Amino acid sequence: MTADAAQGVMLDMRKFVAPEFVFGLGASRLAGQYCRNLGARRPLVVTMPDLMGHDWFQAILAGLDEHGLEHAMFSAVSENPRDFEVAQGAERYADQGCDAILAVGGGSAMDCAKGIGIVHANGQDVLEFAGVDMVARPGPPLVCVPTTAGSSADVSQFAIINDTARRVKVAIVSKTVVADTALVDPGVTLTMGRELTVHTGLDALTHAVEAYVSNANGPVTDLFALEAVRLVGAHLGAAADDGRDLDARAGMMLASMYAGLAFSNAILGAVHGMAHSLGGHSDLPHGMCNAILLDLVAAFNYDAAPGRYRDVAEALGRGLGMVPGPGREGVVEILRAFKRRLGVDKRLGELGVRREDLPRLAELAMQDPCMVTNPRKPTREEIEALYAQAF
Template sequence: MDYSGALGELRKFVAPEFVFGLGARKLAGRYAVNFGINKALVVSDDGVAAAGWLDSVLDSLKEQGIQSEVFSQVHSNPRDFEVMEGAEQYRAKNCQAIIAVGGGSPMDCAKGIAIVSSNRGNILDFEGVDEVDKPGPPLICIPTTAGSSADVSQFAIINDIKRHVKIAIISKAVVPDAALIDPETTLTMDPYLTACTGLDALTHAIEAYVSNAQSPVTDLHALEAIRLVWNNLLDAIDKPDDLDTRCRMMLGSLEAGLAFSNASLGAVHAMAHALGGLLDLPHGECNALLLEHVVRFNFPSTPHRYCAIGRAMGLPMDEQNLPGSLMELVSGIHDYRIRAGIKRSLSDNGVEQDAIKELAEKAFQDPCLVTNPYPASRQDIERIYADAC
């Protein structure tokens, strides 16, 4: 293990109580009972409902005599007004807890609803770090993708539709009370969603590992996450029904989540948030497209850590030949995403040259940039966007 960082620096590690394993989602009812609630707001989306995962959670609640109200008007990149609508439903129906069933979008929306329910005001008032005074009601997250890790993270990303910005709400108060991580729920993901979310998890792990706030504990999870995702994502895409592969992907996502929730992220996420806010592009795909370019930019600031990442991926890394190793790593990541089916560029996704300045400005303001290993300027970011186009 490389303890190259200053080991004496203060570091904190926060993780929710989580249950990992097949059928974990069916514990929702038991958890609700133990939290002492009578009625829960269940936040989900249409895709998850269609896959049947919502019903299986509702059944579990019903079995334990817990009433439920479903709020499923959630888009990907959840919007501020959706949060407010959910909070109103929570209030009007006298709910006492929130259960999120789905990917990053329903889970972030549920976090927003929780914040507004206990603190009042508008969800946009809570933008920033540690701006949430009162903890929300009990929040149980049941992830149905292997990627976002919102179920263990302190992040809630909400789309401010007026300003076209994804705001980040970062607070230990939004870490869920419990995560019921059931790999079974990822069986119904299509290859594209599997690829996007998987590459999101990979990005989490890489950014956490090179974060200037990493710690030995986050390193452990980050490297293990990189190994798990790298070795299983393509299989999961090829053999979507292979439960064993899905389990490994889910574990990889979980470990990536534990790492980035505590070590935070970097330029990839800062830039992906800007794309999501301005152009409403899918988060996972944005990450995938930006990752190789940010690796190239960051590599010189912490080459040995990047070598460790390459080794975890099974790429030939040579600490004596850093430029060569960089080439290997960048092309390795690039090839990997192509094989995963993410083949388009940013410009293919509609990102035009004259949007780059605005994107860079927004990314520059994103709190994720603070833990990027190399302090990127606006011009640096513009260049990276241009490279990814």
């Protein structure tokens, strides 16, 4: 850690929130045991339809049976979970007499599951919880089995839900949405395709980078964030090239978990604020939005945290076998080299975004709570200019 990154860090008061987690091959098969340990008799399994045919998914359900647990199923979850899907899930939870939730999937399934739990417990529309510490009563017991290496929803105090009326993603940030247990099993990611591997992996990288440069960083989040950057650099390329490389998959699952523990506590920044606005407006994959914006925001923020961005570039460069050049340009080139290595080169104009959309996107991004912890305070005009650079 550079001197300016470390300065004063031991004097600031910080809290750290984390769930119980089990990491390792086969952890997903413990879902029945952990649901039963939490007092469940009839959990609602929240997932997505394309996961249900995998052998590992059937093994999870078999584990519920082995522990004497009946279950109900809710799989009407979109890639960017909608507010009305949360309402439908809460209705099913109540109708089926459920007493716990088992989320099996990527960030979409886990965020929807979190929303279902707090809607059931509080009797309010999920969008009423948008913001920080807006949830009065915690939801029912929640066990998460993440199936992608990127979202980190299994270990974070975030839930991201699509407000379909305003066409924007809203962030719910609360200790009440932290899972009781996360079962982090690299084996379930062996069935991910290349594109999903890359997008979710870049989401993990963005979590780690933004947590490290956040103005709410601390000594514990720094440890997790910087190691997550190094792990992504070392393993994401291999996982994308050969999806059956279990060592690479395990490295990425660990990176995702570390990054989640970091950003859950240090929060995020302008990349995520802008990505939430963009993803809600155009229904684009979250990891892709982050990838498009990451290097542009790093260049914008650099002068506010130069030592921290140098740490990021050096950690990512170690994984790539590259030594970053000096200054802002060296940091940006490392990030862009990593994107090139992964074949990520999309621009907003190619994805259906129109130039006339940019003022509205900037306006919504400025309202995102992630903007509060960005190391440089942007104006709406500066955010619009960053979107224009990505066009």
